[in-house]
Amino acid sequence: MHPQIETIFDEAEHRYLKPEELGVINQYVNSLPERLDAYRTLRDRELEIMQQVADQLEATLPNEPVENLERSLKNALLLLRYSAMGMLLNDEAFVQSRLLSWLTTTISIHNTQAIDTSLFRLLNQRLTQALTAKQINLLGPYIAKVQTAILQSPTLAAAGN
Template sequence: MLSQIQYLSQAVDGRYATDEELQFISDYLQSFNLRLSAYARLQVAEATIVQQVQAKLRSLDPSLLQNGSEDVTGKWRRDTIRVLRYSAIAMLLNDADWLRDRLLYWMQTVMKAFGAQRSCDATYQIMQEVVQQHLTPPEARLFCPILELNRALLGGSPDS
């Protein structure tokens, strides 16, 4: 939404916006209550979601929470909570571009530096399954594409 408003303000430069250019505002307003509901559910369920993802990740492959011989569960948890919170805001604002530009590109560099793409790929794939237990289907349809963006950018192949 913020990115779209910024783009609109540049695009209309000295003229009135067309109905088509303003449609995203109407669409956003129609989905706002659903976005707000999903945001509130994510806020309440955050600790449970992260715990469930961690448990599934550990059962899938315990090495996903290791960096060599070091247990990185604490770092994984902090990073996962940060990304989950930013993702919830991006869903609330309907602004994946904001999330990508504000957090994900930076985190992508960090995850590549630590070779954590495999862990990120699994984390956000599992999280898509887990959040569906905590959100209604319409809410999950709003939020899961954000998690897929996280998976795609943070879990990219180590060679990319």
């Protein structure tokens, strides 16, 4: 559940909700149909989206070992799924706690940052084609959070120097 809504419900245990609290709940409820639609689109088109990204990635980086490309693609698939769930829940902490805590370490260990940089660019391009502008606006912050964390991790900064 959306953490702010959960907090509102917890704090209002023995009272009626305040107008501003109802506003937060109303805003989330009103955005839910669009969030559900974006989630369904991602779920239903995931294979198509990721296959196109995989094909482009392989063409862009022909000298990279296949196992590295596959590892990065699997991570991107998880990034997409966790971002979609975070968007549906409207909860950035969900992505942080469930994905980022281990993904940045995995990427650093396997040294796939260069692949991931290209992959994120291709994924963003493909998502822009597959989703509506409104859906991109809902999903974008979650994907951006993951991409920023991965591309600005301390290991990457050290590698760039």
